[in-house]
Amino acid sequence: MKINFTKKQMKDLLTLVEAGNWVINSFRDEPIEQYEDLYNYILNAAHQMNMPEVVYDKESDQAYLTHDAEEEIHEFISEYDDYTFWDELALNLAKRDYANEMNVRNDTREEAFLRIIEFEEKYAEEFYKNGLKNLVIKSKK
Template identity: 25%
Template sequence: MANIKIEMSKEQYETLVESVFLGSWMVNSTKMELDEAFEDVRELVLSKYKEGNLEDRITHHEQLGVHDLDVDYESQLLATYVEEYDEFSFWDKLVEKLVEKKMTELYGPLEGEMTEEHMEKRLELEENIGRKLEETGVTKLSFDE
C-alpha cells in the first residue's frame, strides 16, 4: 500500500483537525460503536498536533493511546458548526416532511417519478410552507388529535 504525504500550512492543518473532528463526530454521534475507519484517521491527524503547534488545543492520553481535542476547543467547534447545522437542517427537514404530508393528502401515496404537475405543486408548497414557518416559527403548527 502506498503512503500519501500532504504538505500544508499550520492554518490548513488546524482546518484539517476541525474538519476531521466534525466529520468523525457526525458519523459516530448516533452510533453505539465507533466507526473505526473514521477514528483511525482522526487519531492519525490529531497525532501531528505538535508539528501544527496545537498543544493548547489537542492532548495526548498516554494511558489510552489516543489524542483528543481540549474540551473548550471541542465545545467551541460544536457550538460554531453543529448547532448552526442542526438549526438549519431542522427547518429544512420540517418543511420537507410537511410538504410530503400535504402531497400525500392531495395525491395519495406518490410512487415512481413525479409528474410535472406534482413537481410544480411540491415547489409551491415548499415555498408557502417555508415562508409561513419563517414568519411564525412553530407557534402556528397544530395537530388534529
C-alpha cells in the same frame, strides 16, 4: 505520500475532521471504524505538531480535542443544524401533505415535484415568520 500542513491548516483540518466525524458517527451505537480511525490519525498528527487544540492521554494512548476546541467546532455544527432544521421540517411536511392528496391526483413526476415545492414554500414562509409558534400536533385518541 506526505502532506505538510501549517499550524493554521492543521487547525482548519481538525475543524473539518471533527465536523465530518460528528455527522457520520455521532448518532450511531457503533461508529463506522474507517472514519473513526482517520479522525484519530489526524488528531495524533495534530498532537505531534504540538497543536494547542489537542491533548494526549497517556493512559488511553489517545489524542483528544480540548474542550474549548470541541466547543468552537460544535458551534459550526449547531449553526448547520439550526439552518437545516427548518428546510428539513418544511420539506418533510410538504411530502406528507402531497402524499395525503396524491390519491386524488394523477400527477406526472414534474407535477408532483412542483406541488411539493408549493407546500414546502408555504411552510418555509410560515416558519420564517413565526418559527414553531403556530405548529400544533393533533393527537388521535
